[in-house]
Amino acid sequence: VVENRGGAGGNLAHEMVAHASPDGYTMLMGTNSVPVNPFLFPGLTFDPMSDFAPVSLIGTYPNLMVVPINSPAKTLPEFIARAKREKVAFATPGVGSSPHLAAELFKHMAKIDMTHVPYRRVAAGAMNDLLAGRLDAMFNTTGSLLQSVRADQVRALAISSASRQPNAAEIPTFAESGVPGYAVESWYAVFVPAKTPPEIVKKIQTDVAKALADPAVKARFEPLGVTVASSTPEELGVRMKAEAELWGPIIKAANIKGE
Numbered sequence: 001v002v003e004n005r006g007g008a009g010g011n012l013a014h015e016m017v018a019h020a021s022p023d024g025y026t027m028l029m030g031t032n033s034v035p036v037n038p039f040l041f042p043g044l045t046f047d048p049m050s051d052f053a054p055v056s057l058i059g060t061y062p063n064l065m066v067v068p069i070n071s072p073a074k075t076l077p078e079f080i081a082r083a084k085r086e087k088v089a090f091a092t093p094g095v096g097s098s099p100h101l102a103a104e105l106f107k108h109m110a111k112i113d114m115t116h117v118p119y120r121r122v123a124a125g126a127m128n129d130l131l132a133g134r135l136d137a138m139f140n141t142t143g144s145l146l147q148s149v150r151a152d153q154v155r156a157l158a159i160s161s162a163s164r165q166p167n168a169a170e171i172p173t174f175a176e177s178g179v180p181g182y183a184v185e186s187w188y189a190v191f192v193p194a195k196t197p198p199e200i201v202k203k204i205q206t207d208v209a210k211a212l213a214d215p216a217v218k219a220r221f222e223p224l225g226v227t228v229a230s231s232t233p234e235e236l237g238v239r240m241k242a243e244a245e246l247w248g249p250i251i252k253a254a255n256i257k258g259e
Contacts, residue, residue, distance in 0.1 A: 013030075014037065014046065015046055017052070017193060018045075018048070018051040018052060022053075022192065022193040022194065022195040022196040022197070024192060024203075024204065026193065027055070027190055027192050028191040029058070029189075030190075030191055031187065031188055031189070033098070034048045034189075034191065035048050035240040035241070035243045036096075036101070036243055036244065036247045036251075037096075039248045039256075040256060040258030041258040049240065049241070049244070051194050052191040053192050053194050053195075053201055053233065054189065054237045055191060055192055055201055055204050055208065055236065056189065056190050056208040056231050056232070056233065056236060058190060058208070058226075059188050059212075059227055059229055060161075060187045060229055061141055061143065061187070061224070062160045062185050062186070062225075063098060063139055063142065063186065064139070064140060064141070064156050064158075064159055064160070064171070065103070065106070065138070065139050065156070065157050065158050066145050066155060066156050067130075067137050067138075067154065067155050068130055068154060068155070069155050071155060074155070075177065076177035080110050080112055080179075083112040083114060088114050088136040089117050089136050090114050090116060090117065090135065090136060090138060091117050091126040091130060091137070091138040092117075092118055092138070092139050093119060093126075093144075094120060095116075095256060095258065096251075096256055096257075096258045098141075099139035099141065100116065101184075101247055102160050102184055104251075104254045104256070105182065105250055106179065108253070109179050109181065109182050110178070114136075117129075117135060131154070138154070142167075143225030143226070144225075146168060146225060149168075156168070157177070158172055158173060158174045158177050159171045159172070160174060160182070160184050161173060161183060161184075162175065162183035167222070189236055189239075205232065208230055212230045213230075
């Protein structure tokens with residue numbers, strides 16, 4: 001049974017699983033918001049680092065930075081130069097979302113300022129405003145923006161991953177476009193309540209890895225821009241800690257509050 005429990009940046013679902021019986025029958029399909037949300041939402045009733053047992057990574061996906069097709073910025077260095085001499089505004093799917101955090105990291109590393117304009121319906125409102133020139137840029141997932149890039153509605157300046165993506169090899173990375181060291185990807189993963197017995201965690205991880213090796217499963221993720229990748233529980237735990245160490249200071253410096 002799949003229960004889609006949205007709201008509060010995913011915290012309603014996170015809280016339910018964190019407090020569920022650790023019997024292996026309640027699992028969380030989460031994102032990198034799991035280790036990041038405590039920095040955005042003070043006062044949570046659970047600690048993701050101690051109340052969840054990581055099981056396996058599901059897949060990773062980068063974010064794209066795009067500009068209007070008629071933007072004077074043809075490359076990322078040109079956009080950075082423009083942002084240093086005049087005000088620019090960028091859209092994301094919401095405050096504290098992975099595209100928003102990716103943009104904040106870009107601002108920090110490129111030493112520029114940009115005004116954030118969050119949208120709840122990026123596909124409609126934000127894209128219309130971007131195409132009309134009322135926005136200077138947009139950050140969102142590859143799956144959300146690549147079709148618009150292919151249709152020549154917008155121009156992709158950079159992709160957030162460490163290397164170029166096979167399905168968008170023509171789009172350069174931030175690191176090769178003037179922001180050395182920039183490399184972030186979002187991800188999906190499976191978690192269970194912390195006190196779930198190790199043998200149950202191992203069984204679930206084995207089943208997840210087997211499912212992800214199925215070509216039909218990989219094919220379902222491909223249109224979403226997700227690169228399928230399983231992991232051990234230990235590897236996912238290391239990834240969670242790294243996310244917290246990266247985004248905690250960025251969120252604090254930018255004074256970002258979850259909505």
